[in-house]
Amino acid sequence: MKLVEFIKEMNKICPEYYAEDWDNPGLQIGDLQQEIKAIYLALDLKEDTIINAIKCNADLILTHHPLLFRPIKKVTKEDFIGKRIYSLIENHIAHYAMHTNFDAFFMREIIDKKLGLKNTIPIMNNSLLEKDKNIFDNEYENSYEKEYKAFRNRSSIGIGSVGELEREATVKEIAEKIIKEFKVSSVRIFGDENRKIKKVGVLGGSGKSEIDTAISMGASLYISGDVDHHAGLDAVEKGISIIDAGHFGLEHVFTSYMKKRLSYMKEKVKDFSEIKIEEEEPKEPFTTIYEEINFNGRRNNLW
Numbered sequence: 001m002k003l004v005e006f007i008k009e010m011n012k013i014c015p016e017y018y019a020e021d022w023d024n025p026g027l028q029i030g031d032l033q034q035e036i037k038a039i040y041l042a043l044d045l046k047e048d049t050i051i052n053a054i055k056c057n058a059d060l061i062l063t064h065h066p067l068l069f070r071p072i073k074k075v076t077k078e079d080f081i082g083k084r085i086y087s088l089i090e091n092h093i094a095h096y097a098m099h100t101n102f103d104a105f106f107m108r109e110i111i112d113k114k115l116g117l118k119n120t121i122p123i124m125n126n127s128l129l130e131k132d133k134n135i136f137d138n139e140y141e142n143s144y145e146k147e148y149k150a151f152r153n154r155s156s157i158g159i160g161s162v163g164e165l166e167r168e169a170t171v172k173e174i175a176e177k178i179i180k181e182f183k184v185s186s187v188r189i190f191g192d193e194n195r196k197i198k199k200v201g202v203l204g205g206s207g208k209s210e211i212d213t214a215i216s217m218g219a220s221l222y223i224s225g226d227v228d229h230h231a232g233l234d235a236v237e238k239g240i241s242i243i244d245a246g247h248f249g250l251e252h253v254f255t256s257y258m259k260k261r262l263s264y265m266k267e268k269v270k271d272f273s274e275i276k277i278e279e280e281e282p283k284e285p286f287t288t289i290y291e292e293i294n295f296n297g298r299r300n301n302l303w
Helices: 003-013 047-055 080-090 100-115 127-131 138-143 145-153 171-182 208-216 229-238 247-251 253-268
Strands: 026-029 038-042 060-063 094-097 118-125 158-170 188-190 196-206 221-225 241-244 276-279
Touching: 003 026, 003 094, 026 080, 038 047, 038 253, 047 060, 047 080, 100 118, 100 158, 100 171, 100 196, 100 253, 118 196, 118 208, 158 171, 171 188, 171 196, 171 221, 171 241, 171 247, 188 229, 196 208, 196 247, 208 221, 208 229, 221 247, 229 241, 247 253, 253 276
Parallel strands: 038 060, 038 276, 060 094, 196 221, 221 241
Antiparallel strands: 026 094, 118 158, 158 196, 188 241
């Protein structure tokens, strides 16, 4: 399958057109006429991502986050972005990203399902999607019947959710569920961990800008990533608890979802059956160091 044909298939899943205005999804680097025989999936395009893709003989790296968010003035090996561009071109590897268009179509539902949220409405409405729910043609409907029908039946489309848990749970219990369901080592809580919660707001990635929106929608807990010190403290003062699960924490589900999606497409889409699909092993981009406490409840002297 040529890269141009692969991109057409991706735009049937979640068209680039429906990304947020500030975003830059789609083809980042590559030759549209290049043959794609192997795809490597990752959340971010890091240097070691490229190294692993080369080992897998990948022709394409498909990520959630784009390598190029804003214009660059020059490409050199001395620049940390330029170095990766050079490496991709030298190894004939294309790079394609599915970012906020993926968030609007699928990320919200994946996260909601893992958290067990019901009766959800989006935090950030996508007006283009609301206006144009009939964008998909018969080819899409016939190829992806189940998800097509689910899409058409959604009352609203957008990024992030506010919804209800099936039963009340404490902030701590919800935090423990996140650690289990998203396979992360830790989360951070702002506010009382024993507070009981029924209505939850959640937005994958960096979502502190929507804390006030979640409050206005009646959420008593907001789950997102990249919530800084002051934003967390201010949120608690405004009456909402915060769980910061990290930017990676909620969004790394992109790779496992897309592996399943592409594997399904291998059975349904012409010229897709022979494509090899590899997935980067999810790994948190940082290490959390915990202070050791002995059985007497005293801190060990590590020095």
